[in-house]
Amino acid sequence: MTASKQETTTEEREQIKQETGQILNGFSRKRPGLIPILQKVQGKLGYLPREAMTAIAEYLDIPAIDVYGVVTFYNQFRLNPPGRHSIKVCLGTVCHMKGGYITLDAWKRRLGISPRETTDDREFDLDTVACVGCCTMAPVTVVDDKPEGVVEPTRVDGILLAFGYERETKDKEKSESD
Ligand code: FES
Incomplete structure (x- = not known):
């Protein structure tokens, strides 16, 4: 077995965007909400896919690289989907x-x-x-x-x-x- 480099399907990407959007609607567009948003999205999806991080960055009007930086900094966040x-x-x-x-x-x-x-x-x-x-x-x-x-x-x-x-x-x- 090798390291995970799974590609998401178009269908999965749409679902990720939809579910992330639903979660974002419950938050204000303020940057201090970033970590609670990430926790909630990961709680729902099991990890933080690129599409979700992009949607979060757009919602908070901050660079996507800032979101990625926070996700990679904290051990609690996952960039890969959970295994079975x-x-x-x-x-x-x-x-x-x-x-x-x-x-x-x-x-x-x-x-x-x-x-x-x-x-x-x-x-x-x-x-x-x-x-x-x-x-x-x-x-x-x-x-x-x-x-x-x-x-x-x-x-x-x-x-x-x-x-x-x-x-x-x-x-x-x-x-x-x-
Ligand atoms: S240090 Fe591993 S169970 Fe306590």
Whole structure:
């Protein structure tokens, strides 16, 4: 899998513009509203596509590059659509000391993406988080909101294999029921 460079379809772009426009209507055209607007749009779309950032810039009458600058500055904002499965590697102090960065490297290598990116097939997105409160299980990776303990590089392969197996099973069940 390689880094996400998904193109949006014309239909998706129209929908993004429409949904962003609806959200913008609830805000005044003042620049201090930028971050709340970005949060709301991301809450709705799951990420901040270029079309949304352009619409926001036009609405607030500020350069699009300023919007982009804010989006890339804050970790909370995503430029890529979320994957079907989310992988979040804990880099809190304890996980860091127990090899969190080595685990993160393993995820990056296996998925072919960096944090805040999504695989081309939109199957997985990768991110980092601060302590999730399960330090005794360090190093922790949160997989689809479920903290998995002692996720060392070999377990990364195991978790991905489990997803592959799950998908294969579902495909099989589906083809049998067709
Ligand atoms: S530091 Fe990772 S769970 Fe606490």
